Amino acid sequence: MSMLPVMRRGHMIHRRHYGPSTWMSTTSIPFCHLRHIHQSGSGDQCSIDASRGGFSDRRGQGGVSSHTNEPVSRTGETSGINGLYGNRAQSAIRGMLGPQGQADARESKAIPILGRATASGTKYTCDRSTVFEKWRHVCAPPVGWHLSKLGCATCKMPHDMNEAVESLQLQIIKGCNVFELDGSMSDVHQGIARAFYEALQAFELEREGFVVVCRCGVIKQQPFQEEVTQVETSNSAVVRNRIVPIFERYKASSLPSMQLKSGFRISELSDDQLARLNLRRVSKTSAAGLSPDWLEAFFTNVAYNTKLECIDVLLLDGFHTLFDGRPEEHINDDILQLFAYLENQVKVGVLQYYGISSPYLAPHIHRDYPVLPADAMVPDYIRNRRPLPDVINLYRIMSLAQRAGGTNHHFRFVQYPFNLTFSQALNKPLPYDGNHTLQSLTRALGLNTIGYSPLEATDLMDLPQRYHNFPMEADLKSLRMNFFTVCERCVLKEMEVKESIEKGPATLPPLEHLFVASVYLAAQRQFTNLFFFSSWATHYMIPRFRRALMRFKEASSTDLKEWCKQYEQLTNDMLRLRRRMFEHKCGKLAHEKNAAIDRVSPTLAMCPMLNQKAINFATYGADTVLAGFHVSRYFHEATELNPAKNGGLPLPQEEVLALCDSMDVSFANCSPPDPYMLEPILTEGKLSKQKSKSMEYMVKIDPHNPKFPDIPEEVEETPPGNGGQT
Incomplete structure (x- = not known):
């Protein structure tokens, strides 16, 4: 339990804070990314001194400043994030339980990856590529990086690590140079980081040619958590084909090979309980942790699971939860505190640039919900839909970034979903500036844009729908x-x-x-x-x-x-x-979308596959598009088999806008x-x-005449002289 100072309207008070600072900075905190968030929570958040000046003094032993020459004796264990957070992670990771439970691995299998992305390094990576030599984006100054038009999101790689490692190495060979680490940061990411290191070594490539993007901010409850933590009702449990009494089983669980896993049950925590942990509810099973304490825990996680020296771009997820109806000055204080902390991390050398990732940067998509009869047996979230959060004002965010970091601030990236369904960034004027769309405003402000979910959208029930060809049945x-x-x-x-x-x-x-x-x-x-x-x-x-x-x-x-x-x-x-x-049903729907795209865009009709059409369209809505290339075949289809590889299939602007306006190609109103x-x-x-x-x-109680068996109806008076004993 820590006492944190809270600044509110010029008064300094101390609030008792059950936040992550007591243990969060020393545990493995997986930050899960949550796409298409449609619910926002509330809860006050404790502020921390925005300067965070003590960080550099307290942890500067072994950190490498971005403004100094690198020492000759620099090693992977003493530089960047590893130097600042690595020792803390290695010593405290043993035996601790974090919000999502402890990983099985006691020692990280990752290998230190030194270096950071540079303009010359990324230019060389794109120049040598046969796929992205002419299919790239050059970032606006002061960033100056050369980014391949397609990047890789590693969120689906844990499904099959062997296949994912081969796919990752193929992308590195082909010149794909933007890799986004999923915020979950579990022990499977140690394997991804190790594969990344081995590919760089095998092909004698430099870390300077690749941009590593990390997302943090949203913690998601594990879907299997109830099954893992529930205790058997019988007195014995099966362990390795034999019966072991429960007491022996719990003793065995303290060994390194068999750890108990537990964590936060976000679905069972109230908003007040989340607020004490400095969290804000995003949905039933996820919460946003946007505070310096949670970011510090995230850096500890990166040091443990990937051993990267430097994060090139840090994206804050769940940003819309900060706008929860509190006074504007309080919200501005929280955002300033985040930005000031990140600017300080840039000076220390932990990251290069930062930004925000949110589906609420662009105007909301139009949906026609069906009218439900009064007796419809549907879940409450469908009957009473919560209003969507307001669109995030980029002018306001940029002004706060300038206050935190001056004119040379490092807020240079934004990320949003862009596909044939979520195309508002290109054709819908912003509610706070009717003269701009999201894409034109980011260009005017000198921001670089990253698109995600080029193949996945949600329907009326917020269920995923994918622009894929599903196997269909002949009979x-x-x-x-x-x-x-x-x-x-x-x-x-x-x-x-x-x-x-x-x-x-x-x-x-x-x-x-x-x-x-x-x-x-x-x-x-x-x-x-x-x-x-x-x-x-x-x-x-x-x-x-x-x-x-x-x-x-x-x-x-x-x-x-x-x-x-x-x-x-x-x-x-x-x-x-x-x-x-079900696959046949999805395949039939995908076939209809494929035909609709061909009708609207004769240019995209030259692409033989539906996912190629969707990816090629998405490259016109953002500077770089991240897709889940966790299988080598997916990346091969998007590059070598794609007529648009190396910029070979330019899409006319009128066709792009026609696709944005067409409802036939959209999944927005599917599956009511x-x-x-x-x-x-x-x-x-x-x-x-x-x-x-x-x-x-359970005890059944009559609501009209309630009687509680465990509460006596009449209190017996104590006879005098019995000394209080009845």
């Missing part, structure tokens, strides 16, 4: 028949054991976790597209099913073990067939909510007569 009728047959067999299998489970002991798993087919049949009207279905299966149903099946199998006879094996196979087949039908959707997911005790385990601890 949809037989696929449907196979699916219904497997569903029927699943339900028949469930009926074989349903009665015995209902009458069985309380240690048996609940049916809502074990009977996947019944849960799917009850909740199927929710699943409007592939991504909703995949998210439900991956993060909700399958973890619970695996756990319940393991418990059921361990406590069962040989016959029931065979039942478990057969039912698991049927369940896998059912989910796989349903996924193929079904008026009679079910509520999100079934709760326990709905599938059968099986008694819910939590009901044993």
